[in-house]
Amino acid sequence: MxxxxxxxxxxxxxxxxxxxxxxxxxxxxxxxxxxxxxxxPLSFGSGALLHGLWSPAELAGTEADRVIGAVGEPDPSFPQPTGREAVLPPVPPELRGAIRRVHVRGGRKVVALTFDLCERANNVAGYNNRIINLLRAGGHKATFFAGGKWMRSHPEKAMQLMSDPRFELGSHTWTHGNLALMDQAQIRAQMEPTQTQYALLRQELARRAEAKGLAAQMALVPPALRLMRLPYGRSSALALEELAQSGYPVIQWDVEGERDEEENAPAILAKNALAVVRPGSIVLLHANAVPQKSFDILERLVRGLRKQGYELVTVSELLRLGAPEAVADGYFTIPGDNLKYDAIFPGKGTLKPDLTRPFTTVPVP
Ligand SMILES: [Zn+2]
Known part of the structure; x- marks a missing residue:
């Protein structure tokens, strides 16, 4: 051998x-x-797409963007499913629950600024172009949680946010449903049309990209909304299970940027937020032009965070940097501080309150 x-x-x-x-x-x-x-690798959009499809003036917007109701009457009807909505894998155990912040490995000074774009069934919200312009001018990353109906009433703005490589988009339900009060079918009726609306706008974006010779850039635009934020921070065991099975990590916050907005000046509000921010914090703000001081708070907050050596990241980037801290039900600052909204906002959270009646007598269907 x-x-x-x-x-x-x-x-x-x-x-x-x-x-x-x-x-x-x-x-x-x-x-x-x-x-x-x-x-x-994570990607949230393409600068070539953003600047190839819109002029600087179109991206900058105008004062009219901040006027509530300027885009017309509310239309809560559902969009027709496209049949091309992405099916997300279930959320892994380590990302379940309502995530309030992330314990960042090595204590790296990172913070995620998040902006809700809330819109209920019987109102049309705005778009705070000053906030988006400030973020774009500074090259700051941010995450937006958009209502599905808001995306439909603000299609250009939604497509601009979808295209911007610095901005991540998540779901804020179809008409701001209070998921704690809903059964499985009602929860799905909040989540699925929102994903459909995203798919419809992404199709339109792809059509425009193709016409401009930018079709390849669409690979950088996420195929689906892959995070969600609970309206009112309210959930139930049923809602959390349904969201986990449908593939949505639930992202709440540990810093409320507009807390006690009406009683305080923006400088105080920013100072209060900066006093509690820590590595891995998720900051709640709004870009739907409903809170009046969001821009003035943000301006000071960004300056303060920079001064303290913080880097701004998107939520998905933050989730990769450490272990999330999660709770069974979201809240604003103190557990239970959001239960009052069950009674204040009728239609299971989807309708504006009737301010002519005391909140305690507003029926919750
Ligand atoms: Zn909201």
Missing amino acids: KALGPIQKILPCLCLFCLLLMAVAGTGLAADSHQQTARQ
Whole structure:
């Protein structure tokens, strides 16, 4: 028998080693498709797309953007499903619950600024162009939680946010539903039309990109909304399970940027937020032009965060930097401080309150 050469001797060992590696890797990937997704680079849009489709003046907007109701009458009807809505894998255990902040590895000074774009069934909200302009001018990253109906009533603005590489978009339900008061079918009727609206706008964006020779840029625009924020911070075990199974990590906040907005000046509000912010914080603000001081708070907040050495990241980036801190039900600042909204906002949270009647007598259907 011919003696084995050095390479031939080592081959069986290499093959065994490879098989072992493949088995380990294969098991890991099969066991957790979210982990596999988590290793892929994150992208939220394309500068070429943003500046190829809109002029600087169109992106900057006008004062009229901040006028509530300027875009017309509310239309709560559902959009027709496109059949091309993405199906998300269930949320892995480590991202379940209502996430308030992230324990960042190594204490890296990162913060996620988040802006809700709330719109109920019987109102039309605005778009605070000053906030978006400030973020764009400073190159600041941010995450927007958009109501599905808001995206439909503000299609140009929604597509601009979708295209901007610095901005991540998540869902804020169709008409601001209080999910704690809803059954499974009602929760789905808040989540699914919102994803459909995103898919419709993404289709329109792709059509425009193609016409401008920018079709390849669409690969950088996420195929779906992949995070959600609970309106009123309200949830239930049923809602959290439904959202986890549908693939939405629930993102709340640990810093309320507009807390006691009516009673305080923006400088005080920004100072209060800066006093409690820490590495891994998620800051709640609004860009729907409903709170009046959001821009003035943001201006001071960004300056203060920069001074303290903080880096701004999107929520998905933040989630990759450490372990989330989650609770079973969201709240504003103190557990239970949002329960009052169950009675204040009728239609299970989807309608404006009737201010002519005391809140305690407003029926919750
Ligand atoms: Zn909201």
